Amino acid sequence: xxxxxxEKGLESLIVQSLVNEAGYVQGDPQDCDREHAVDLAKLxxxxxxxxxxxxxxxxxxxxxxxxxxxxxxxxxxxxxxxxVDVLRGGIKHGPAHVDIFYGTPTPGNVKAAERxxxxxxxxxxxxxxxxxDSGEHRGSPLLALDLAVFINGLPIATFELKNKLTKQTVLDxxxxxxxxxxxxxxxxxxxCYVVHFAVDEHxxxxxxxxxxxxSWFLPFYKG
Numbered sequence: 001x002x003x004x005x006x007e008k009g010l011e012s013l014i015v016q017s018l019v020n021e022a023g024y025v026q027g028d029p030q031d032c033d034r035e036h037a038v039d040l041a042k043l044x045x046x047x048x049x050x051x052x053x054x055x056x057x058x059x060x061x062x063x064x065x066x067x068x069x070x071x072x073x074x075x076x077x078x079x080x081x082x083x084v085d086v087l088r089g090g091i092k093h094g095p096a097h098v099d100i101f102y103g104t105p106t107p108g109n110v111k112a113a114e115r116x117x118x119x120x121x122x123x124x125x126x127x128x129x130x131x132x133d134s135g136e137h138r139g140s141p142l143l144a145l146d147l148a149v150f151i152n153g154l155p156i157a158t159f160e161l162k163n164k165l166t167k168q169t170v171l172d173x174x175x176x177x178x179x180x181x182x183x184x185x186x187x188x189x190x191x192c193y194v195v196h197f198a199v200d201e202h203x204x205x206x207x208x209x210x211x212x213x214x215s216w217f218l219p220f221y222k223g
Contacts, residue, residue, distance in 0.1 A: 007161045007168075010201060011125060011146055014159070018123045018149075027124035027150065034131045036071040037078075037186045042120050043153025047098070050118050054096045069093075074100075075186075082191035083154055101152055122150045127158075129187040145187075155193045162200045170205055173198035174217045183210040 018024040031041035047055045059066030070093055077091045087101040102119055105112030127145040147159035160173035177196060181188055188196075188210045198205045198217055205217040 006166060007146065007163050010161050010163055010199075014147060014161075015123055015125060018121075023121065024149075025120060025122040027122040027148075029124055029127045029144075032124070032127055032129065033071065034129060034133075034186070036075045037129075037155055037192055038071070038074070039122060039124065039150045039153040039155075040071075041153070042122050042150060046100075046118065046120050046152040050102070050115065051099060054098060058094060058096055058098075070098075078154070078192055079189070083156070084194060087151060087154060100154065120150075120152050122153075124148050124150065130182075130185055155187060157195050157197060158187070158193060159197045159199055162198075164200055164202065168200070170198050170200040170203040173200065174205060174215075177207065177210060177217075178213050178215045181210060183212055183215075 015026060019026055025042070027039055027042060031039050033040040044055075044060065047060060055061050058070060060070050061067075073093045074086070074091060078086050081089075088103070090097055090099040090101075092098070102112070102115035105116050125147060127148040128143055129145060129148075130143045133143045145158050146161045148155060149157040149159075160176045162168040162170060162173045177198060181196075183189065186192060190209050194208070196207045196210060196215075197220065198207075204220040206220045207215050207217045209215070
């Protein structure tokens with residue numbers, strides 16, 4: 001069997017590892033709500049499964065103004081508090097508190113273990129993120145992320161992948177973020193994501209705040 005030495009091959013290996021070994025779900029790039037920078041399908045799936053009464057009472061279960069109001073509220077809280085704090089503390093919307101994530105359970109706490117198991121960790125390939133992309137740039141690699149990781153539909157990490165066998169390295173991935181990823185895009189605004197990874201098959205670098213050419217990437221080592 002011929003070995004796939006392209007960036008797509010590295011992308012496939014990472015996704016397979018996350019899905020088959022770490023229990024992630026593979027997301028569909030069509031499920032990305034660009035106006036609110038969420039995987040809408042995974043977010044709604046989590047809310048419907050874990051808080052069905054609130055989900056229905058707030059009108060999130062149906063497409064329309066009430067769902068849009070909730071998404072505006074959610075995005076507003078992320079912009080104000082950051083995605084990590086929103087995941088930890090949830091949000092208040094109307095008369096209800098809405099949980100967005102269930103934390104790691106303490107040993108022996110069966111209820112907490114059940115809640116934690118309801119979290120949806122997902123990875124999406126070739127995520128088209130730009131609100132300005134109306135379709136005329138379809139297929140352009142500049143408007144699609146190689147990989148994005150979500151928790152319950154909220155964005156956590158993005159990845160740019162390179163492969164030395166194709167004469168590109170982690171430095172090219174860093175330059176891709178610095179040159180081609182507009183920090184004004186909702187998905188790349190500070191606090192919306194936790195981290196951005198530049199990756200080749202030998203090295204990983206990360207950045208927590210994209211600032212165009214001023215984006216600073218540090219080595220990411222396990223030890």
